Amino acid sequence: xxxxxxxxxxxxxxxxxxxxxxxxxxxxxxxxxxxxxxxxxxxxxxxxxxxxxxxxxxxxxxxxxxxxxxxxxxxxxxxxxxxxxxxxxxxxxxxxxxxxxxxxxxxxxxxxxxxxxxxxxxxxxxxxxxxxxxxxxxxxxxxxxxxxxxxxxxxxxxxxxxxxxxxxxxxxxxxxxxxxxxxxxxxxxxxxxxxxxxxx
Amino acid sequence: xxxxxxxxxxxxxxxxxxxxxxxxxxxxxxxxxxxxxxxxxxxxxxxxxxxxxxxxxxxxxxxxxxxxxxxxxxxxxxxxxxxxxxxxxxxxxxxxxxxxxxxxxxxxxxxxxxxxxxxxxxxxxxxxxxxxxxxxxxxxxxxxxxxxxxxxxxxxxxxxxxxxxxxxxxxxxxxxxxxxxxxxxxxxxxxxxxxxxxxxxxxxxxxxxxxxxxxxxxxxxxxxxxxxxxxxxxxxxxxxxxxxxx
Numbered sequence: 001x002x003x004x005x006x007x008x009x010x011x012x013x014x015x016x017x018x019x020x021x022x023x024x025x026x027x028x029x030x031x032x033x034x035x036x037x038x039x040x041x042x043x044x045x046x047x048x049x050x051x052x053x054x055x056x057x058x059x060x061x062x063x064x065x066x067x068x069x070x071x072x073x074x075x076x077x078x079x080x081x082x083x084x085x086x087x088x089x090x091x092x093x094x095x096x097x098x099x100x101x102x103x104x105x106x107x108x109x110x111x112x113x114x115x116x117x118x119x120x121x122x123x124x125x126x127x128x129x130x131x132x133x134x135x136x137x138x139x140x141x142x143x144x145x146x147x148x149x150x151x152x153x154x155x156x157x158x159x160x161x162x163x164x165x166x167x168x169x170x171x172x173x174x175x176x177x178x179x180x181x182x183x184x185x186x187x188x189x190x191x192x193x194x195x196x197x198x199x200x
Numbered sequence: 201x202x203x204x205x206x207x208x209x210x211x212x213x214x215x216x217x218x219x220x221x222x223x224x225x226x227x228x229x230x231x232x233x234x235x236x237x238x239x240x241x242x243x244x245x246x247x248x249x250x251x252x253x254x255x256x257x258x259x260x261x262x263x264x265x266x267x268x269x270x271x272x273x274x275x276x277x278x279x280x281x282x283x284x285x286x287x288x289x290x291x292x293x294x295x296x297x298x299x300x301x302x303x304x305x306x307x308x309x310x311x312x313x314x315x316x317x318x319x320x321x322x323x324x325x326x327x328x329x330x331x332x333x334x335x336x337x338x339x340x341x342x343x344x345x346x347x348x349x350x351x352x353x354x355x356x357x358x359x360x361x362x363x364x365x366x367x368x369x370x371x372x373x374x375x376x377x378x379x380x381x382x383x384x385x386x387x388x389x390x391x392x393x394x395x396x397x398x399x400x401x402x403x404x405x406x407x408x409x410x411x412x413x414x415x416x417x418x419x420x421x422x423x424x425x426x427x428x429x430x431x432x433x434x435x436x437x438x439x440x441x442x443x444x445x446x
Contacts, residue, residue, distance in 0.1 A: 003291070003292075003293070004289055004290070004291050004292070004293055004430045004433075005215055005218050005291065005403075005404070005407075005430060006214065006215060006218060006219075006291060006378070006430050006431065006432050007378065007380050007407060007408070007429045007430045007431070008218055008219050008220065008380060008399045008401075008404040008405070008407065008408055009219045009220065009378060009379060009380055010220070010366075010379065010380045010381040010395065010396075010399075010408070011227075011230075011379075011381075011395060012366070012368075012379045013366060013381075014314075014316065014317075015304060015312045015314045015316075015317065015366075016304075016366070016368075016379070017314070018304040018312060018313060018314055018328075018329050018330050019302050019303060019304025019329075019330045019366055019368060020302060020304075020368055022304075022328065022330045025313075025314055025315070026313075026314075026315060027270065027313055027328045027329070027330060029269070029270070029328060029330060030260065030263065030332070031260070034254075034258075034300075034302075035252075056232040056233050057231075057232035057233070057234075058232055060232075062233075064316070068377070070247070070250075070251060070252065070374040071247075072246075072247070078246065078250040079252075080250050080251065080252065080253045080372070081253055082249075082250055082253070082372060083250065093252065094252065095251075095252035102315075117245065117246050117247055118245070118246065119245050120210065120243055120244075120245055120442050125245065125247070128247065130247050130248065130374050132374070132377050134379050135233065136229050136233075137227070137229030137230045137231075137232070137233035137234075138222070138230075138233050138234075139219070139220040139221065139222055139224060139227070139230055139234070139398055140216075140219050140220065140222060141377055141378070141379055142235065143248075143375070143377075145247075159242070160240070160242055163240075163242065164240065169237070189232070189233050189234065189235060190232060190233070190234065190235060190236055194235055194236065194237050195235075196237070196240055197235050197237075197239050197240070198239060198240050198241075198242065199213075199214065199216075199239035199240060199241040199242075200211065200214075200241070200242065200244055200248045200375050
C-alpha cells in the first residue's frame, strides 16, 4: 500500500461555470449540464424544491458560486452501483448541481425529501442532504449538510446535530419550510450566522 | 484461491496542511469568503462514502478534445497543441477507475469565454474552453487542448495568473470531491501567484505542476504534459467495527 497525499485544492475561480455548467455560461456543450435534472421520471416520495443563496462575510450574495447536492432517495437509498442495501429509485439521481441564478445568485434544486440513512453504528440519521460549495475566493470546497425543519423528532436524535457543541450553530443546518414542498436554505460563509461546515 | 476484497472503512482524515488555508489574505477574495469557526469532524457515513457515478454513456466523442469540441467543422482552436494526461489515484496508491474529470481553461491569449470576463485579449471563435473525460479501469485519463495563456486579474495592482487548467474530480464518494488547478513546468509566474501562494507546503505545490512528457509527445503534432492527481482514501482494516452493508 502506497502512502500518497491528497492533491492540494485550488479555488474554483470566477469561471467555474464554464467547466461545470457550460450551458448556463452560454457555451452549448454536452447536450445539457450535469446535475441539472435530479428527477428523471415519476419519483417515489415527496417532491420538494430547495432554494437558497450563499452569503459572504458582509452579507452579500455570491453570484459566482457552484453548489452541489448529494442525497438518498425517499427510501434512504443512494442511486449508485455501490449501494448494497437495495435498489434506489431509478428515476431519482440523488445528485444535483446549481450555478445559481445569474441575477439573484439563488440556487435551486428540484429533488425529493430524502429518507433516513444509517450511521456507521446502525442508528438512523435524520433526513438530510450533503452540500458542497465552491466559488472564487473559496480555497477548498466547503462541505455541509441540510436538514429539515419539519423533522424535529429525528433531528433531535441525529448523531451529527446532537454533537454540535454550540447549540445555536445547529440551526444553521436546518432548512426552513416556507410552503408545502418548498424549503429555504441560506449558506453564510462567515459572520454571526456562519454555517457549520464539516470536516469529513 | 481468490481473496475477498479488503473491507473498506471510513475515510482517512483530511491532511489540511497539504491544502491552502481558507483564509489567505494575499488572495483578497478569500478574506470575506473564508469560514472563521472550526469545521466539525465526524466519522464518515454512507452519505459521504457514496457519490454519483457517471458512465461512458454520459460522454460525447469530442468531449475530451478541446481543440475541436467547440470548433466549426474543419476548424480547430488556435494555440500550441498539447495533450494532458495522467493518473488519478487514491491515498492508498490505487488507481481510481471511472472518475469524472472536468476541465476548463482560458484560450491561448489568456481569455475565458464568459460574460463576466473583460480581458482585452480576443476570444477564439473555435475554442469553448471546457472538456471532460472518465478515467479508465486503472485510473488513467487523457485529453487534448491548446496551451492556455497567462492573464492579468484584479487583485493586487499587477497580478498575473500563471498558465493553468482547472480540474474538477469526482471519485466514487462525495467526500472525495475536489477542484484544483494544474500549472505548467517552468512558468516564471508560479512563484508570484497570490492564489498558489496559499499552498505553503513546497511538495504539495510541486504536485500541482505538470511536467513535460516527451515520451507521450506526438512528433510534429502535440507536446504532452503529465499530471497525476490523488483523491482521498479509505482505511482498509478487518478490525474496523462497521455493520454489514455500511
